[in-house]
Amino acid sequence: MLDQTAAPIPAYHVDAADPQRLRKALEDLRLGVSRWRLASSLAWLDIRNRYRGSVLGPFWLTLSTGAMLLGLGLLYSALFQMSLREYLPHLAVSLVIWNAISQMVNDATTSLTSSEGIIRQLPLPYTVHALRCVMRNGIIAAHNFPLILVIFLICGHLPGPEALLAIPGFLLIAINSVAVALFLGMVCARFRDIGPIVGSTMQLAFFLTPILWKPRLLGHWEAWMPLNPFYAILETVRGPLVEGGGPPLAWLAAVLYTLATVTIAAAFFVRFRGRVAFWV
Amino acid sequence: MAVIEAKGLCLDFPYYHIGARSLKKRLMGKSRLHTDPSNRIVVTALRNLTFRIGTGDRVALVGPNGAGKTTLLRTLAGVYEPVAGSLTVTGQIGALIDVAAGMDTESTGRENVRLRGLYRGLDDAACDRLAEEVAEFAGLGDFFDVPIRTYSAGMGVRLAFAMATAMQPQVLLMDEWFLAGDAAFMAKAEERLARLVGGADIMVVATHDFAVVRRWCNRAIRLEGGVILADGPVEDVLGGLEATA
Numbered sequence: 467m468l469d470q471t472a473a474p475i476p477a478y479h480v481d482a483a484d485p486q487r488l489r490k491a492l493e494d495l496r497l498g499v500s501r502w503r504l505a506s507s508l509a510w511l512d513i514r515n516r517y518r519g520s521v522l523g524p525f526w527l528t529l530s531t532g533a534m535l536l537g538l539g540l541l542y543s544a545l546f547q548m549s550l551r552e553y554l555p556h557l558a559v560s561l562v563i564w565n566a567i568s569q570m571v572n573d574a575t576t577s578l579t580s581s582e583g584i585i586r587q588l589p590l591p592y593t594v595h596a597l598r599c600v601m602r603n604g605i606i607a608a609h610n611f612p613l614i615l616v617i618f619l620i621c622g623h624l625p626g627p628e629a630l631l632a633i634p635g636f637l638l639i640a641i642n643s644v645a646v647a648l649f650l651g652m653v654c655a656r657f658r659d660i661g662p663i664v665g666s667t668m669q670l671a672f673f674l675t676p677i678l679w680k681p682r683l684l685g686h687w688e689a690w691m692p693l694n695p696f697y698a699i700l701e702t703v704r705g706p707l708v709e710g711g712g713p714p715l716a717w718l719a720a721v722l723y724t725l726a727t728v729t730i731a732a733a734f735f736v737r738f739r740g741r742v743a744f745w746v
Numbered sequence: 747m748a749v750i751e752a753k754g755l756c757l758d759f760p761y762y763h764i765g766a767r768s769l770k771k772r773l774m775g776k777s778r779l780h781t782d783p784s785n786r787i788v789v790t791a792l793r794n795l796t797f798r799i800g801t802g803d804r805v806a807l808v809g810p811n812g813a814g815k816t817t818l819l820r821t822l823a824g825v826y827e828p829v830a831g832s833l834t835v836t837g838q839i840g841a842l843i844d845v846a847a848g849m850d851t852e853s854t855g856r857e858n859v860r861l862r863g864l865y866r867g868l869d870d871a872a873c874d875r876l877a878e879e880v881a882e883f884a885g886l887g888d889f890f891d892v893p894i895r896t897y898s899a900g901m902g903v904r905l906a907f908a909m910a911t912a913m914q915p916q917v918l919l920m921d922e923w924f925l926a927g928d929a930a931f932m933a934k935a936e937e938r939l940a941r942l943v944g945g946a947d948i949m950v951v952a953t954h955d956f957a958v959v960r961r962w963c964n965r966a967i968r969l970e971g972g973v974i975l976a977d978g979p980v981e982d983v984l985g986g987l988e989a990t991a
Binding site for chain 2: 477478479480481482483485501503504507508511514515518583584585586587588589590656740741743744745
């Protein structure tokens with residue numbers, strides 16, 4: 467028999483009169499991050515199970531995104547009267563990043579309810595479930611990234627060193643993802659109606675965000691674009707890769723939106739962490 | 747030294763899905779209907795429990811269905827946070843409440859054991875040792891490396907049991923399934939279970955089965971409606987229970 471020496475909680479103490487919510491939330495975060503190996507194993511397991519028996523597996527997603535790029539590229543470059551060489555790099559980056567964001571957000575709504583069994587059996591840090599969700603979607607999204615490279619090569623679009631700015635852009639997306647996975651995971655566990663609302667909001671956001679179209683088509687309305695958080699976040703990756711660096715205002719907006727998401731998620735997490743087990 | 751200490755422990759179990767869960771009702775309820783401000787249906791699962799369980803105690807939680815036995819186990823395990831009172835558990839906690847939770851039917855037995863190891867926070871080497879240990883006891887042979895979806899019910903039980911009992915906690919929390927398995931399997935499991943129970947400083951088991959209580963426990967806590975009705979040596983508590991029944 468093995469001694470359970472590595473178990474994370476040697477002593478457990480709760481006192482309803484002194485809940486110490488902040489300390490426990492930070493502890494949850496710290497422990498959750500330190501157990502990223504569990505989160506990543508579970509994320510890979512999810513992917514393997516989702517595509518079990520399929521020959522191409524997650525590469526089906528690459529294929530369908532590729533087909534979508536081709537179809538939409540041909541149609542919309544004609545509608546907007548732009549050359550394919552000019553339009554395709556924009557569409558490729560926008561669509562791939564948007565798919566990642568939108569799948570992430572939709573999946574976040576079930577980040578905790580899908581682990582109901584575990585939550586009610588093992589007192590695991592909730593951060594682990596959020597990380598699992600983020601990693602799962604990150605891995606799936608990564609299957610689409612080669613498409614960007616292929617399109618760039620075909621169109622002869624080679625970004626300069628400013629493309630490195632996309633790295634902080636990806637970092638912003640990752641931070642937002644963790645915050646959203648925790649926040650939506652909790653809210654949707656409590657209120658089951660939020661999930662469908664999120665779904666339709668993301669659909670609407672797809673059309674309101676410059677993914678198929680370019681911001682400059684808006685004319686003088688373009689200045690208002692940073693009000694759309696999805697635009698701001700998207701621009702931190704698309705700008706460096708396609709436009710030679712995003713507009714500073716978009717960067718500023720993206721950082722502010724990230725701060726807002728993190729603050730809201732953190733406040734909610736600190737306050738309601740102890741209730742999650744009753745919600746799922 | 748392992749200790750469980752509860753002072754005035756209260757737990758309300760909210761039933762959100764009965765009417766109060768939807769956002770619509772929440773919003774409408776506030777603006778129009780003027781119902782109860784929090785508008786939820788709450789069941790008092792544990793009411794003002796005060797007890798102390800020390801090293802060497804083998805405690806049986808007895809009582810009818812819905813008495814709060816499993817809820818108390820889950821609270822001791824750290825799953826549910828109490829709404830009032832305090833709880834301190836010192837010692838490594840091992841909760842065998844619903845062992846099937848967290849098993850992945852598409853994964854092989856070995857992968858499931860490794861996954862369980864990760865859930866428990868073991869490192870790679872320890873996960874491997876755990877897998878060897880479990881493989882040896884469960885005796886699944888080649889099936890250990892086949893997805894558990896293909897297992898017969900008996901094989902599933904063997905794997906779950908081997909996995910759950912492979913790690914020695916100081917505070918052992920169990921639901922009765924473990925002590926009241928089917929006879930053929932229990933013969934083999936018996937010795938291992940005895941070792942697990944013996945190795946733990948504290949055991950708390952929720953059960954309906956008096957034979958289990960008499961066999962494994964030296965103390966019983968009788969719960970009903972979330973309240974402790976009796977707490978003491980097994981025969982005293984069971985005697986009281988049988989007298990009222």
